[in-house]
Amino acid sequence: MTPGGAIFGSDIHLGTRACQADQRLAFVREYAAPTVYLAGDLSDFWALQRGVS
Numbered sequence: 001m002t003p004g005g006a007i008f009g010s011d012i013h014l015g016t017r018a019c020q021a022d023q024r025l026a027f028v029r030e031y032a033a034p035t036v037y038l039a040g041d042l043s044d045f046w047a048l049q050r051g052v053s
Contacts (some may be wrong), residue, residue: 001032013038 013019018045028036 002030004031004033006010006035006037007031007033008037010038012042019040035042 009024012024014021
């Protein structure tokens with residue numbers, strides 16, 4: 001693991017095809033950060049309700 005100060009994530013939109021969850025998980029596993037900031041939309045309920053996922 002590579003040490004880091006913080007990880008920032010914004011508008012992740014989990015549950016949609018464009019979220020790239022596998023790449024995001026690989027990144028978080030690679031970098032050890034004591035702090036994680038999440039901003040914007042973590043999930044996109046509008047898209048999930050419409051079946052856009």
